[in-house]
Amino acid sequence: MPDKKGYIIDIDGVIGKSVTPIPEGVEGVKKLKELGKKIIFVSNNSTRSRRILLERLRSFGLEVGEDEILVATYATARFIAREKPNAKVFTTGEEGLIEELRLAGLEIVEYDEAEYLVVGSNRKINFELMTKALRACLRGIRYIATNPDRIFPAEDGPIPGTGMIIGALYWMTGREPDVVVGKPSEVIMREALDILGLDAKDVAVVGDQIDVDVAAGKAIGAETVLVLTGVTTRENLDQMIERHGLKPDYVFNSLKDMVEALEG
Structure with a gap:
């Protein structure tokens, strides 16, 4: 594959699964840094702050700065704060x-006071919280989703992603989010390019999901790399390509x- 000045790299399924590192992913990051490449970790994780992810990456043995992490939680907060400073939010x-x-x-x-409904994953979501989200959605307020992920690669296998809540709200109300911040949306990807100070032609987007990471790379016109350490595996690769109608530029184990x- 062609050499690039920068790499936009997913975390979950590429570098680690929850708190467990993926050794080949960690080693790959270290080698990229040795080669002097610009790196930004772009994660659709909607339950972790930059601080938490920074601690996790450092626990994997990576020397990473906060300016190298762009997580959907942070990107969503920045997006709303730019659009309406001091806005009232229900999440x-x-x-x-x-x-x-x-x-x-x-x-x-x-x-019932909110100007924005912000949907992110919640591993303890219950009937009461889902009812409040429904009522906020029905009020017609601005509706922002941190990401559209259908599933999330946990340590012991796939678990429901933010898409579980988005899908439920759509089924109940017919509403889709007004804005989706996380991949494959251009919102978070354009911000990543801005932080790197590079054009899309000078970066490769690396991830483990065709409908999220590969689609995000193609949305900004960057070359895409799919790795088989997360949701997509050697066994389901052809099925995933056929299902999503997208093919990565490169595939590596x-x-x-x-x-x-x-x-x-």
Whole structure:
């Protein structure tokens, strides 16, 4: 594959699965840094703040700065704060998302006071919280989704992603989000390019999901690399390509294998 100045790299399914590192992914990042490449980790994770992800990556043995992490929680908070500073927000999300929303100067309120509904994953979602999200959605307020992920690669296998809540709200109300911030949306990808200071032609987008990472790369006109350490595996690769109607530019078993191909 052609050498690039920068790499936009997914975290879950590429570098680690929850708190467990993927050794080939960690080694691949270290080698890219040794080669002097610009890297930004772009994650659709909607339950973790930058602080939490930074601690996790460092626990994997990676020397990473906060400016190298662009997570959907942070990107969502920045998007709303630019659109309406000090906005009142109701969210389905966990503490990681709430932390980033508050750091951006946004006010967390109940559904009947909110100007924005922000949907993010919540591993403890219940009937009461889903009812509040439904009522916020029916009020017609601005509806922002942190990401559209249908599934999430946990340590012990796939679990429901934010798409579980988006899908339920759509089925009940007919409404889709007004804005989706996370991949494959251009919102988070354009911000990643801006942080890197590079054009799309100068980067490759690396991830483990065709409908999320590969689609995100193609949305900005970047070359795409699919690694088989997460949701997509060697066994389901052809099925995933057929299902989503997208084909990555390159496929490698792991990030380490991609870097070894770069080195020749």
